[in-house]
Amino acid sequence: MKQVDVAIIGGGPAGMTAAIELAAGGAKLSVIDAYPQLGGHYFKQSPKELMQQEADVTDGRQAEYRSLVNAVDKKNIEILSDTAVWSIFLNEEGTIEGQNNGRPDKATGFTLHLQGPHDVASLQARYLLLAPGAYDRPMAFPGWHLPGVITPGGAQMLLKGYGILPGKRVLVAGSGPLLLAVGAGLAEAGAEVVAVLDAASMWDGAFKIPAVFWGQKERVKDAWKYWSTLKRKQIPLLFGHAIFRALGEDAVTAAVYGRVDAQGRPIKQSEMVVEVDTICVALGFLPNLALTRHLECEHTYNATLDTFYPRYADTMETTVPNVFVAGDVTGVGGKDMSKLQGRAAGLSILGKLGYLSGEQVKSRLQPLQTGFQREERFIRMLQDRLQARPGLFEVIDDDTFICSCEMVTAGRIKAAIDDGAQDIRGVKLRTRCGMGACQGRYCESNVAHLISQATNRPRETVGTMSIRPPLIPILAGNILE
Amino acid sequence: MHTTVDVVVVGGGVIGTSITYYLAKQGVNVCLVERNDIASGTSSAAANGVALQTKPPGPKQNLAQASARLFRNLSEELDADIELSNEGGMLVAETEEQLELISDKAQKAAKSGLTIEILSRKQTLARQPCLAPHIIGSAYCAADSTVNPYLLAFAFARAAKRHGADVQTFTEVTAIEHQAGQITAVVTNRGKILTDTVVNAAGVWSPKVAEMVGLQLPVEPRKGELFVTEPVPPLVRGIVISASYLLSKALPAGDADPRQMTAGAYTAQARRGNLVIGSTRQFAGYNRSSSFHGIQKLAQLTTTLIPAVGKLHVLRSYSGLRPASPDGLPILGRAAELPGFVLAAGHEGDGIALSPITGQYIADLISGQLSEEALVPFSPQRFSN
């Protein structure tokens, strides 16, 4: 079996930056990513085959991407693209023999099992860096299961990755900075964007803005660009608005939306109906916790964002020794935070491997501090805008699907609670909610809210979906000896 | 919570809920105490088989047959869909040796009234076209069936409540008060329940409950790993078990290197369409994690027997802890030292199948309708020397 010092899972900004740092320090590593190209969600690259034929739709980011990729290429880092990690187990055999003497600790290795086009079906690594990023946080409302409702991330993937315009008349809704980018992107590409709705009010976090944008030239530029596109195309950007319902038989034909109060509660009198064929909607992001949960890292609950995140130290090490995290899996940090964390994790692992002394690690982590502080200021503002708004759930009726995989409605979840279920596990056993192929990644946040509301208990006490291998469905025929 | 009841049942798995149901049905004032939710233990980490022919002929097979009779109208009786399906079970032989083994077992079973047909290769493939062509025959038992184990536990609990039982979930038994050979109360984290009879149906945790009254119970967790595939149209009829499974199942505690993982191929299709594929056997303490080797072993065994499985996705693996007794038989009956303490544990890999009859017998025992002698093969006293 192939052995490396470090396996990096996720080749987005965090994973790429860490890879460069680690390779520069002499570590042997592999980067594994489920997509055809490195770059993750920020750089969203087209597959190679399509790149040659399509104009560059990725705005100013391409230069930054190129420089990262060039650095990765130069260092001869092994990249396993189109490859997903479907399970990680602690090596039963114990330690992996290293080539390097004087290693500070005897790390127990990990065995990773992979699914992809490469010959490598498994891999042993002494250290893990998990940088699996995030995904759109689904918003449940009547009709959200209809074809034509997609996530902003999905829309962006089609647009940037494949040069596909997903719809002709589009409503963009939810919360978070991605909405602006997606609305502008779709409009530039020729879609008729009827409106961009943000559940946050214009003022959420606004008083923090002047301090926040200090040193955030890139973000200011981006925001200004998106905003001017909407202005130019006369697309209304409506704060304190949300979608209430999607209408249609086989697919979306219209959307009902209106004003919401600070809690997200719909203000019924403000309801409007608009004909659309596509609705892009999400409430910010959920960290991709499959790997950290699978490895049984401890998580803490962030009440503002209503999300769990893995606990980690300044070194980026989680509560499971030798397992590190970086990037959006740790919070709504964004690209620059992800890069900083990737560097920090890379340096810490180099220290553990013995390629850097403790002093060297410390002195190299020190200069990252100003960056961290700058990003944290920004994140505090972002959290205000992305904060959980329990009122948004009020639009859910008994027929609203919560788990599409297993076709479970909110009504059945309520019945399960009446039957005595007090947590996610109990609802799952009684309804199959979360037993489908996505392992609950798309229903957990919604079902947790329904339970915590109905049982009057805090979210963090109602449990989580258990993640069990395989992390993605894998053919039984592919795991034979 | 401060009440007085006739009986407290500790544990809300299939065994505890069944006992509570049959007691409540007889009008006994019973309280079920479960520290988590109903079916939060082994009963939601099991396969779905109610198999008779896999049990060794003798007391266990007789018990299973009596249980199967109760299963027949259980859906109507409990007024619940427990996903019972009566498609029979098939033990598939891949070698002459296995064929001999299953033929021999079939003959023995016939003596105690269980019909097992030996099917030729052709008959087997006709009944179960998904099987690989290399198989050489099978033992088919029409009385075998499948059920959804956790829906069964929920159904028992609901029906028990309808008959007046008090079901306390998220309540943990922390102590049992007793004096001069008499139980006086059950202490929980939510208060005390006065009673003179306690049923220990705490599965693999039953030794800990027994300790509360100073008794030692030889029940050990025997881990089993399973996986389920995506839902598919009907592919497997009833239960398919490789004859080699019997060998893995037969290995009792204390045999050569019991820590070693063994596995036998069990496949049955759940109502939703998922194939349930099991299972491994291993003594590994209370550890419940899945292992790559376990998943791989099961995939290997099953795709050999049912090649189409190779093209199906493994959706999720999980594992459970079978409450294993030293001789593989359940432990049913009163503790000699403390007659108010009734044991109903140690069902190992058969608790789902044996749950209705366990409930019935324990209820009858407590209400005096069944004598202690009737349960002799399962008596807790059999381990005393």
Place this chain on the structure above:
Amino acid sequence: MSDQQNQPALPVATRLHPRNNAGAIQVIINGKQVSACRGETVAVALLLSGRRIFTQASRYNLNRTLFCGMGVCHQCLVTVDGVRDVRACMTKIRPGMKIETRFKMEHSYETS
């Protein structure tokens, strides 16, 4: 039933850039040859061919299709070369690939 599968509506999704013929390949969607572009995913090929619905469960007539577009939600499952439940959004097309959508399919086993 097959009508629905083989006479798709006017596509809602469209290509932004004219396709370069050098990358053109043929895939087979529900038995019919469809021209697509190397590098694209099964989901893109389906959307561009006018299929907004990838599968339909008979329970509640629940239609499923691309939702997250990034491999997480598993709503885009289709049958590819005889293998069921393949994520259309994460699977690259290959020449001659057989893609099947499913209508009123068996994903309907009632559960309680």
